[in-house]
Amino acid sequence: xxxxxxxxxxxxxxxxxxxxxxxCDVELSRxxxxxxxxxxxxxxxxxxxxxxVNALGSLGxxxxxxxxxxxxxxxxxxxxxxLFDESCEFGxxxxxxxxxxxxxxxxxxxxxxxxxxxxxxxHDDMALFAGLGGxxxxxxxxxFYAKVADSxxxxxxxxxxxxxxxxxxxxxxxxxxFHPEKSGKQGLQVxxxxxxxxxxxxxxxxxxxxxxxxEGRDD
Amino acid sequence: MLTRxxxxxxxxxxxxxxxxxxxxxxxxxxxxxxxGARYSDEGAxxxxxxxxxxxxxxxxxxVELVRKVxxxxxxxxxVGGGIGSVEQMDELLRSGAEKCSVNTAAVAKPDILTxxxxxxxxxxxxxxxxxxxxxxxxxxxxxxxxxxxEPTDIDAVEWAVEGAERGAGEILLTxxxxxxxxxxxxxELTRAVADAVTIPVIASGGAGTLEHLYAAIVAGHAEAVxxxxxxxxxxxxxNQMKEYLRDxxxxxxx
Numbered sequence: 001x002x003x004x005x006x007x008x009x010x011x012x013x014x015x016x017x018x019x020x021x022x023x024c025d026v027e028l029s030r031x032x033x034x035x036x037x038x039x040x041x042x043x044x045x046x047x048x049x050x051x052x053v054n055a056l057g058s059l060g061x062x063x064x065x066x067x068x069x070x071x072x073x074x075x076x077x078x079x080x081x082x083l084f085d086e087s088c089e090f091g092x093x094x095x096x097x098x099x100x101x102x103x104x105x106x107x108x109x110x111x112x113x114x115x116x117x118x119x120x121x122x123h124d125d126m127a128l129f130a131g132l133g134g135x136x137x138x139x140x141x142x143x144f145y146a147k148v149a150d151s152x153x154x155x156x157x158x159x160x161x162x163x164x165x166x167x168x169x170x171x172x173x174x175x176x177x178f179h180p181e182k183s184g185k186q187g188l189q190v191x192x193x194x195x196x197x198x199x200x201x202x203x204x205x206x207x208x209x210x211x212x213x214x215e216g217r218d219d
Numbered sequence: 220m221l222t223r224x225x226x227x228x229x230x231x232x233x234x235x236x237x238x239x240x241x242x243x244x245x246x247x248x249x250x251x252x253x254x255g256a257r258y259s260d261e262g263a264x265x266x267x268x269x270x271x272x273x274x275x276x277x278x279x280x281x282v283e284l285v286r287k288v289x290x291x292x293x294x295x296x297x298v299g300g301g302i303g304s305v306e307q308m309d310e311l312l313r314s315g316a317e318k319c320s321v322n323t324a325a326v327a328k329p330d331i332l333t334x335x336x337x338x339x340x341x342x343x344x345x346x347x348x349x350x351x352x353x354x355x356x357x358x359x360x361x362x363x364x365x366x367x368x369e370p371t372d373i374d375a376v377e378w379a380v381e382g383a384e385r386g387a388g389e390i391l392l393t394x395x396x397x398x399x400x401x402x403x404x405x406x407e408l409t410r411a412v413a414d415a416v417t418i419p420v421i422a423s424g425g426a427g428t429l430e431h432l433y434a435a436i437v438a439g440h441a442e443a444v445x446x447x448x449x450x451x452x453x454x455x456x457x458n459q460m461k462e463y464l465r466d467x468x469x470x471x472x473x
Contacts, residue, residue: 013315017290048340078340090337111442113342113388115419116221117264117472137222137472139264139295141317141342143388159220182295182317184262 002026002198003038005063005079007055015044015076018181022188024195032062040198041071044181045078049087049103049144052078053095064096072172072198073098074128077142080175083168084146099170100150106143110161113143118158120166120178126154128167128174130193136186138166138178145177222472223436224264224443225460226421227450229254231300232272234284238447240399242271242367248451252287258450259292261457264472266292267391267421267445269320269347270300271366278307282314289315299347299391300366305334312339320345320391323364326371326378329385336386341418346387350375350408351395360394360408367395376411383416390416391445394424401427401448409439421445429455429463436469 004015006028019026019042026042027034035041041063045052053060060082067073075083082095087103095103106112117137122129138158145164148155153170157163158178167176174194180187229236229251236254237245248254255266268288270281278301285298298311299320308319324331325346335344349367350360360375379390392412394405404425413420419442422435426446435441449455461471 013286013313014289014293014296014317017315018293021293048337051338089340111221111417111419113340113418114221115342115389116224116442118221140221141295141388143341179295179317182293184259184293188293 001034001038002040002042002195003035004028004042004044005035005056005059006030007052007057007059012044015042015181018188018191019195022192022195024191030059032059035059035062036066038071040194041066041073043073043075043079043082045076045080045082047078049078049081049089050091050093052082053093056082060096064098067098067173070172072194073174074194075175076181077177077179080168080177081144081146083173083175087144089144098173099148099153099168099175101146101148103144103146106145106160106164107162113141114145114160114164115141117183118160118166118178120156120158123154123156126156126167126169127197128169128176128190128193129156132186132189138176138180138183138187140166140178142177220470221442222264222470223464224421225432225457225471226265226267226443226445227258227263227457228267228269228423228445228447230269230271230447231284234280236451237271238399238451241395242398248447251284252291254451255288256291258457259294262461262473263294263457265295265297265443267297267299267320270298272300278310282310285311285316286314297345297391299345305331305338308335308339308343312343318343318345318389320347322347322349325382326362326364326373329381332382332385332387336388341386341388344387345389345391346379346382347391347393348375348379348382348412349393349395352405352408358407358411360411363395375408376415379412380415383418387418389419389421391421391423397425398423399448400425403427403431404435404439404441404444406434406439409435409441413440413442419443429460432460433464433467433469436464
């Protein structure tokens, strides 16, 4: 069972919809026992950083402990940004500190927010991108970005007039600044890869059939 | 580099997708859940859902419909029409919307843009502007509210700038003069707004040919193009639009 952390911020439903679509056993929850028992955790987030951190509250340290103990964790967008040490969006706020780095504004001189589809250079050795080839477009929507300072983290970048970190992997900790659940077929493949990492059981509902169909059409 | 976005728009009335001309003479264009799934599958970059009756209807039906559409699409999803509070935005975001667009409420109480940006981040906040060419001042456009029924004295370009300062992360700019005509976007309006703000502008109203899309991007400086009639009634597929733009040198997600 995959648990998507429900912490009262926007649009966590779409992450669940996407996992269900690919035949994954997923539940939206903030129940500690379920979180502790989960095969893997997904920390979504459509919110300002400070609001998200406050809404997460004491669940944050619970998630951090589980991730440090080896449970696969996928942070998405602000959920990804919260993996880092701190952010300065509407005041300075502490993150989970699982990956070294700070969340700072996208530098001026370009359209902000960075919103839309941008091409990410994918690494073969990043498990989230298995089967996706060298470059793919993913959907971004953010005004702040994580300046990664962790030498133990693998980083995939997108070009937004500078090398903008689009995804990190540090051991069992994964994060995407982009929204895989909103990135069409290639996004569903990223989620499928995470489900595979988590060893989450695939159910036999119609979702699996459509995921195979989607896989067949991947170019 | 960001690609330019192709965004089909579902104008929804009484549970059906409709499309009119200048916001009037609506004709049926299909089921929103089916149409949404089709566009997601065909490679649309985003989907916009506008509840065009929302200002006078109960919200509950719409939230339920948004949820059903969201369950079947895996691309960004913007919902607008009749949103009056940050709580309503929260409800829609929790139902599967990625962003919310506000029009009438933002004109009535511009604070809603700031409050929403502080709570959800400004990438969630879309300022929808329905603009009509001024009959008295050349090169100016008036903001219109309440689904195009109520003109205001507000200048569309100035309002766009103020909206961005207050927290909007994107502008959905509809030319009421061009809407539904398929005679081309109002390029002058699009460029005036796009050049005045640093946030993305979605050109809307008037798409009829592939050339119109190209013009809105190249001459109108739009980051994204929205269309309804030409996709709903299957004049062009999403792929045809993207291939056309790509072949003319525009970066698209293809």
